[in-house]
Amino acid sequence: MVRAGLSPERLTLAGAELADEAGFDQVTLSALARRFDVKVASLYSHLKNSQELKTRIALLALEELADQVAHAVAGRAGKDALMAFANAYRDYARAHPGRYEAARFRLDPQTAAASAGVRHAQMTRAILRGYNLTEPDQTHAVRMLGSVFHGYANLEAAGGFSHTDVASQESWVWTLDSLDAALRNRATP
Amino acid sequence: MVRAGLSPERLTLAGAELADEAGFDQVTLSALARRFDVKVASLYSHLKNSQELKTRIALLALEELADQVAHAVAGRAGKDALMAFANAYRDYARAHPGRYEAARFRLDPQTAAASAGVRHAQMTRAILRGYNLTEPDQTHAVRMLGSVFHGYANLEAAGGFSHTDVASQESWVWTLDSLDAALRNRATP
DNA sequence: GCGTCTACCTAAACCCTGTAGGCAAATCGA
DNA sequence: TCGATTTGCCTACAGGGTTTAGGTAGACGC
Numbered sequence: 001m002v003r004a005g006l007s008p009e010r011l012t013l014a015g016a017e018l019a020d021e022a023g024f025d026q027v028t029l030s031a032l033a034r035r036f037d038v039k040v041a042s043l044y045s046h047l048k049n050s051q052e053l054k055t056r057i058a059l060l061a062l063e064e065l066a067d068q069v070a071h072a073v074a075g076r077a078g079k080d081a082l083m084a085f086a087n088a089y090r091d092y093a094r095a096h097p098g099r100y101e102a103a104r105f106r107l108d109p110q111t112a113a114a115s116a117g118v119r120h121a122q123m124t125r126a127i128l129r130g131y132n133l134t135e136p137d138q139t140h141a142v143r144m145l146g147s148v149f150h151g152y153a154n155l156e157a158a159g160g161f162s163h164t165d166v167a168s169q170e171s172w173v174w175t176l177d178s179l180d181a182a183l184r185n186r187a188t189p
Numbered sequence: 190m191v192r193a194g195l196s197p198e199r200l201t202l203a204g205a206e207l208a209d210e211a212g213f214d215q216v217t218l219s220a221l222a223r224r225f226d227v228k229v230a231s232l233y234s235h236l237k238n239s240q241e242l243k244t245r246i247a248l249l250a251l252e253e254l255a256d257q258v259a260h261a262v263a264g265r266a267g268k269d270a271l272m273a274f275a276n277a278y279r280d281y282a283r284a285h286p287g288r289y290e291a292a293r294f295r296l297d298p299q300t301a302a303a304s305a306g307v308r309h310a311q312m313t314r315a316i317l318r319g320y321n322l323t324e325p326d327q328t329h330a331v332r333m334l335g336s337v338f339h340g341y342a343n344l345e346a347a348g349g350f351s352h353t354d355v356a357s358q359e360s361w362v363w364t365l366d367s368l369d370a371a372l373r374n375r376a377t378p
Numbered sequence: 379g380c381g382t383c384t385a386c387c388t389a390a391a392c393c394c395t396g397t398a399g400g401c402a403a404a405t406c407g408a
Numbered sequence: 409t410c411g412a413t414t415t416g417c418c419t420a421c422a423g424g425g426t427t428t429a430g431g432t433a434g435a436c437g438c
Contacts, residue, residue, distance in 0.1 A: 192416060192417070193416085193417075194416095195416080195417090227417070227418095228417070228418060228419080230417080230418070230419080230420095231416070231417045231418070234415075234416060234417075235416090
């Protein structure tokens with residue numbers, strides 16, 4: 001009996017790949033076991049249950065996404081930073097639909113607090129520094145931007161923007177231009 | 190043997206209630222059968238499969254949501270109409286989280302084309318009439334608004350706005366004000 | 379080389395989906 | 409009103425996912 005060399009990390013990564021290929025809801029311990037040519041029960045030596053697998057994939061996705069955003073934003077400010085942030089976000093959602101879905105997985109408060117989700121919030125606030133917003137406007141802006149980015153990625157992934165022949169890319173740029181204008185409009189002089 | 194008096198409509202309604210109570214992903218034929226005190230197999234006389242149940246709940250939710258939005262928007266124009274539209278949308282998502290989730294259920298193209306989703310698109314365009322946008326700006330704006338509304342409802346439902354003490358309601362109004370300003374800015378003179 | 383640990387196994391219980399076939403209530407036609 | 413037909417709900421069963429209990433053999437420390 002040759003051992004498969006499983007580990008929580010390998011399982012998480014394989015689960016993330018499976019999510020991108022087939023959708024996050026198709027990520028099951030059974031499917032993962034098949035992928036490693038191993039019996040399902042064997043996975044329980046590495047993961048408490050399927051909930052833990054999903055949580056780990058969510059954390060991985062949040063981490064990756066935060067890394068990409070941080071990299072994209074580095075050295076930029078103002079509208080430039082806003083665009084880079086937004087594009088990194090959308091690009092990740094398009095390149096890794098399953099992982100992106102996973103990143104929206106409902107985490108329990110403790111796990112969420114210890115996750116890269118915190119970095120997301122910090123980076124969003126950092127972007128807004130260029131717009132000179134005071135509290136509570138900054139919080140409002142964080143929520144608005146989060147809503148747009150997430151909403152757009154979601155609707156795009158659901159195929160909602162493929163009915164008309166207006167390119168999604170153009171709408172995206174238009175939306176970001178509008179947001180930039182709206183934020184500049186809110187700046188305290 | 191007393192008959193339970195099932196029908197696709199009753200099952201759909203009960204499914205929608207179950208969704209609001211426990212989440213759309215908890216809507217299963219088994220749970221529904223329990224609720225009616227009936228064996229699972231009996232449901233297959235009324236529904237082709239669980240996919241059909243979910244589709245029907247989605248269509249119901251889209252219909253209800255479109256009705257509420259239409260009612261809210263009637264007789265209003267400009268910013269007034271935008272606010273009414275947005276509030277109707279958010280209120281529905283808060284009052285019926287499960288149904289709202291169902292409304293985002295991926296429908297096959299034909300079903301989607303015959304659904305109330307079409308009315309949603311029409312109403313969004315109607316709102317924008319007050320802003321004097323020409324194509325393709327109108328399409329861009331439809332997408333932006335859809336993203337914000339959906340994104341906000343989603344993040345709010347996920348509890349994403351409960352960490353700071355800034356009230357979600359205030360951020361919502363702020364966001365709508367910003368969108369209104371952005372759209373007015375885009376108007377062709 | 380021996381003992382321990384642990385990675386993976388078999389077996390089995392439980393839940394959800396879906397199909398096949400049966401019986402009895404409802405309904406309809408004469 | 410009664411027989412025939414339809415149909416609503418049933419039992420039985422197969423298939424797949426989750427999870428636990430307990431066993432065996434490979435890996436590793438001494």
